[in-house]
Amino acid sequence: MAPLQVPPGTAERARAVLLAARARAALLAACIAALAFCVGDAVAGSYPFGSRTRSVNDLGNQFVPYHAHLWDLLHGTADGGLFLNWQSGYGSSFLPDLGTYVSSPFALLVAFFPRDRIDLAVYAVTVLKIAAAAAAMAVLLLALRPGRWWAAGALGASYALCGWTLMQASYNPMWLDGLIAFPLMCLVAEWARAGRRPYLSVVVVALCWIANFYTAYMATIGAGLVLIARLLTERTDEPRVPGRREWLWALGRAARSTVLGIGLSAPLVLTIFKGTKLAYPGLVQEFQPKPWSDLFGRMLPGTYGFATPSTYVDTVALLLAFALPFHPAVPRRTRTVWTVLVVAVTASFQWKPTHLLWHAFSTPNGSAYRETFILSGMMVIAGWFAFAHGLPGWRQLAWATGVMAALVAVTRWGADEGVTGDGTYPLLAIGLVATLGALLLLRWAADREAGTGGGTAPGMGPGTEPPSTTGGRTGTGLGGLRAGAVTGAAALPVVLAALLLIGTQIGQSAMSNAWATRKRLTTMDDYGQWGRRQTYEHDAVEKADGWPAYRTDPGREQTVGNDPLMVDGQGAQYYSSLTADTWTKTLMALGGGWTSRGRSLQSLDNPVTDVIFSVGARVHSLPDPHQDHVNPPPNVPPTVTRQQVPPLVTMRDAAPAGRYGISPFRNQELLLGSAVYSTPDTQLHDSEGVLQHPTSKGYRIHGARTKPLSSTYRITASCPTGSQVYFSSPDFKGRVTLPGAAPVDFLGRMPTHRGVVQRLGKVPGHGGRFTFAVRAMESGTLSTDGVGCLDPARLAAAERRLAAGAPTGIHVTDDGISAKLPAGAHGYAVVAAPAIKGWICSTNNGPSRPAHSYLGLISVPVTAGATSVSCSFTPPGLHLGEAVGGASLLGVAAIAVLGWWRGRRRPEEDGGAEPVRQEPAALIEG
Secondary structure (H helix, E strand, O other): OOOOOOOOOHHHHHOOOOOHHHHHHHHHHEEEEEEHHHHHHHOEEEEOOOOOOEEEHHHHHHHHHHHHHHHHOOOOOOOOOEEEEEOOOOOOOOHHHHHHHHHHHHHHHHHHHHHHHHHHHHHHHHHHHHHHHHHHHHHHHHOOOOOOHHHHHHHHHHHHHOOHHHHHHOOOHHHHHHHHHHHHHHHHHHHHHOOOOHHHHHHHHHHHHHOOEEEEEHHHHHHHHHHHHHOOOOOOOOOOOHHHHHHHHHHHHHHHHHHHHHHHOHHHHHHHHHHHHHHHHOEEEEOOOHHHHHHHOOOOOOOOOOOOOOOOOHHHHHHHHHHHHHOOOHHHHHHHHHHHHHHHHHOOOOOOOHHEEEEEEEOOOOOOOEEEOHHHHHHHHHHHHHHOOOOOOHHHHHHHHHHHHHHHHHHHHHOOOOOOOOOOHHHHHHHHHHHHHHHHHHHHHHHHHHOOOOOOOOOOOOOOOOOOOOOOOOOOOOHHHOOOOHHHHHHHHHHHHHHHHHHHHHHHHHHHHHHHHHHHHHHEEEEEEOOOHHHHHHHHHHHOOOOOEEEEEOOOOOOOOHHHHOOOOOOEEEEOOEEEHHHHHHEEEEOOOEEEHOEEEEOOHHHHHHHHHOEEEEEEEEOOOOHHOOOOOOOOOOOOEEEEOOOOOOEOOOOOOOOOOOHHHHHHHHHOOOOOOOOOOOOOOOOOEEEEEOOOOOOOOOOOOOOOOOEEEEEEEEEEOOOEEEEEOOEEEEEEEOOOOOOOOOOOOOOOOOOEEEEEEEEEOOOEEEEEEEEOOOEEOOOOOOOEEEEEEHHHHHHHHHHHHEEEEEEOOOEEEEEEOOOOOOOEEEEEOOOOOOOEEEEEOOOOEOOOOEEEEEEEEEOOOOOEEEEEEEEOHHHHHHHHHHHHHHHHHHHHHHHHHHHHHHHHHHHOOOOOOOHHHHHOOO
């Protein structure tokens, strides 16, 4: 069959019209999504539109601080670089954290904001990501099926404002990259079907996986399902439509782009994967499916549930999706395939094998339905098909309303009470009436414009399948009319209906966002935005900073879990999903505390560990006023204490004298190399004076917040005069008071919270035997060897000994450290940093070998004659990732060479004639 000839310039004009329609749709979708999201936060009184903080849970503890560290990196003020973070955990691997939290291209925008407006920067990035997801979906919808650009824009916003966004991703901003990735990956699938844009496809896949590999993995699965659905709905009996054999080619092209794109992201993704394997094990959860009534109920507006899937899409998209199975203008095959796909994906949420497949074979902590945005995207696509093939009539809308009514009934009488809010049913009712009215108004306008009064296109009875699924005009609805077709009296109803639909979307999603924002504040931990306290801490750290001569720790009274990243300094604190197992166990042995089951490590305010880790300055703040709304402490500048400490690298004559045991005081002495504590025997008496006998795990105590008398115990011990009393009990939650000193609070609750070793005060009186009170807030266990008395004079002598024999000329870089050894050095050079995997060291610039571990710290064996030592850090997995990335680049180059070779042969085979493609009529539809 000879190629069809078209007048010159027709295809170019059609493409220009199509691109203009897609640009308008994308812009409209972005504006609707951004407006609705911001209006919702304004209604909730949330930052930056009100006084309520939005820094809940990990947003305040992790994501904002990591963006602050990225700001420092971009401005050249960070301690460390892309490989090594010297500020957190006394030296941690940064590339895995970068890839997990701030590798999105959008994150770079924080550099344009002042550092003390980092919260505003993260909010702006969040809004931009939501807008970008809306725009990407709008473009995808027009690529899947031509139709009215404003409707594609509106449904694009429906996707971006789905319940998953409002409930979960809005305070987990790195997940929003997955929201963008799903429509982009679907576009890659469309290009694979058409055999177009092979290089751009690879780049898009790579960017999606680099931005956030976790949600990009889910988006890749979802896009694969969409591609299969698209292939199943193609008609193979039409000219220019691929046959069954072409399916395999389309799948092969899609797989090629996906594999090569993921391969290009391998230097980052494999580093994260390896970092995850080396991280301290978090909570292991078993998947428990939620009741179906809860899953269906979350489709309604104004619902909330941390442990249930956030399946909400606004009523406009939901009603159209429900109308699809009953819509005769939509080809039967399209109706069947997309209905089955949406039902199957919904069911996959409730079956453990498919649940594990969605989450890379590991049930996540917290929300167990992180793939929900894929379902929302598929429902929006289904709704688009119901609109773009021809507007549904009153019968189809009646069926869809019936499904909606069944959904409400199941929710009303089956779902948990906490799922729906006060505004759920009013919002649904108003939205349903407005949506039905707008759709019927559009239908009336379309019928009037077409000169018919029926509900189907001329010549089409109910259930008749139109001749084409891929182009041309079907139905009389505005989804199938060409741009500019609506004129005269029908124009005003169309405008009114469009405004009504978009207004319904904005209102419903804004109120749903406001509801979720307020509920989060009542159910999650929250933290203050950057304010006077953070400014005080940052200024104090900046004035005291002496890095790398010594460390400046931001302090024990933390504001967020990553204070060293937020207010600068070099601290023990470190909160990440990739917190190294080595560091958690080392800090635990030394008496450190944690939350989040060992992933959020806290600072140790202890002079012995300060000497070990070269902490020469320490910031001391009052408790954060934001955390005590009833009796907030004054927000005053912090104080800074200084201590004489050895440098970052010290010498030890021999290997450690033993391994870590149970007592943190003995463990500190073991690492220090000197005895500085006395650890007395203790006796515990209850409130009635009865002596308590310990079990193998320690003293069992009973606590109660409302019964202070019966839950108060007394511990008796004996320590030398002038020593400092320290108390350790990891599983104790309560208050300890030493006579003559201020009360000290302990927050242990194993295994989620581990109490840190804390100073109680000086030994009262002139030494000898003393007694102090222990008030238990919760039942738990007290250590039998939980009292340690530090001798300051012994500690000072130990510090002088370490400093006297320490290396000189210490030079710290973004990825390593080096030093000159003293004459006659032998034994071990110990670096005051955790011995995480990835460190390699050498002496005298000789061959490098993996660093040794000296009780959890980096160490290098030093033999006679060695004059220098140097260590460098490379994140584990990076070299393998570079190899995979290089192979992928070669694959892309091979595709380019093959395309060039085929391009040279084709003119010879075709006699030099290049056929002119017939552009489908659908290209000029608006």
